Amino acid sequence: MAISSRLPCSLDARDEWSRARALTLKTLHGSVETPIFMPVATQAALRFLDLECAHQLDYQVLLANTYHLLIRPGPEIFQRYGDIHRFMKWDHAVLTDSGGFQLFSLSKQISLSEDGASFRSYTDGRRILLTPERSIEMQKTIGSDIMMVLDHCVSSTSDEATTRAALELTTRWAHRSYTARGDSQQALFGIVQGGCFTHLRRESAAQITSIDFDGFALGGLAVGESKAEREDTTEFAAELLPADKPRYLMGVGTPIDLLEAVRRGVDMFDCILPTALGGQGVAFTSHGKIDLRRGVYRIIDDPLDRSCPCSTCARFSRAYLHHLVKAQEPIVSQLISTHNLTFYRSLMRRMRVAILSGTFRELYEREAPILLSSDTENPPVPPARRRALR
Ligand SMILES: [Zn+2]
Structure with a gap:
């Protein structure tokens, strides 16, 4: 497999019956063996649980959220402590979401432009402009091992024109994010959009994989489509991604979703469900x-x-x-x-x-x-x- 200087990736095995594969990734904070589920620590904490629980279960990556950490505690706290690993006492890898999903889920409170997304802080009402460059700058300050580009996610039930506009903006933001990463040693993943439209997924994948990212994510799923549509889109879109780099299905899912997506060639997952449902009994x-x-x-x-x-x-x-x-x-x-x-x-x-x-x-x-x-x-x-x- 190709060696990326930032996220060396080796193929340990490929299943003959399906598209499932097992990879080993070398991050700045240890090896990651796939297929992998990444527990969600949005605010630099697991919901209900001490991080010690994740240590004991041998989880290798946690997911934290740039949008929320930018608002609170803010970049100056991470600068003071060095990075998120030292701040929350977690010495394994961290992946940071860029804030793109919040631009979708909080879209009524956000005004979107070519430059980025403008919104008011929910802590003190100050106006914040989240651009692709600002998101990468914040992720560098957080010190995550894997950064995500800022993307524009829309509901997977959106019409074709809306979905196309979102994927085209995502591509322009992907180029800006890649440039903003500069010589940082942190890995950076691109995100493919396109909803459940086959031809739009193909266009988005062609545009995003033309940039030399360290891995690729499928975004815009688990946001309104049926289980069958999600599985069909995952199967089709995963095949469009380079075989020699990790593939990440964002925000998915239940245990059966994970099994079905691994079968279709996906390597990495995150979801709030294990703790969100745990909180509901x-x-x-x-x-x-x-x-x-x-x-x-x-x-x-x-x-x-x-x-x-x-x-x-x-x-x-x-x-x-x-x-x-x-x-x-x-x-x-x-x-x-x-x-x-x-x-x-x-x-x-x-x-x-x-x-x-x-x-x-x-x-x-x-x-x-x-x-x-x-x-x-x-x-x-x-x-x-x-x-x-x-
Ligand atoms: Zn048990």
Whole structure:
């Protein structure tokens, strides 16, 4: 594989049945083995959890957000502490999102121009202009290992003219971001837009991959399209990206989304779901997704998942967790999020091992039906337990 001076990338294995692959990336803060899920630490913290949890689970990259960190605590704090690693006490890699997604999700409060996006700070009302150059400057100050270009993301259900205008602005901003990176040793990824229009994805990919980025992301998915549209677009668009650089599907997803996208050749993921759903009482398990708000768990002695090594499963019954959810005890968000991040880490590790050992198809066929299932269609007691009770 091609050696990028900023993010050396080696191919460890390629699956023969699918497009799945296993890479090793060398960042400024350690090696990263793909396929990889990156927990979201938007404000330089995991939701509900100490970063020590991510250390113990051997997560290799966290995702932080330029838009939010620019507003608070602001660049001067990162300058004072050196970088985000020293500030939040995390010595592995960090990827920073550029703020592009917030320009989409907060679009009603933002005025967009060729130059960049202008908005008011939610802390003190001052006006901030986020340009491609300002975003890169802030990401350099944060000191992330992988920076993202500022892009213009629109809903994946937007019409063709809107989607085209967004991808063309994204390309112009990509050139400006690349120039702004200069001689920094931090890696920089380009972002392909184009919604669910095949010809627009093709145009965007041709334009963005003509720039010598260290990796490429698929943006503008998981923002309104169906699961089938997302999978079809991912499969088509991933093929348009260079084989010798990492591919990142932004903001995706559920465990089944990750399995489907790895099968289609994607290497990197981030999503708020493991902790966001953990905070709502929803857990991912080796028997499918379960919702602890449901009354069926009121007297269930089993842990969330008997095959899970996490501290929550080692100690607590579903009945106890159900009670904490109903009583709205804040600690339950931590307990379930710990389990969910353990589940995601374990899933990514199983996928990598399967790709390396040539057994990805077996893993896919065994796990896809389970990851698709939830307790609204399954009995609350795992099948093995029911057999034992008979
Ligand atoms: Zn667990």
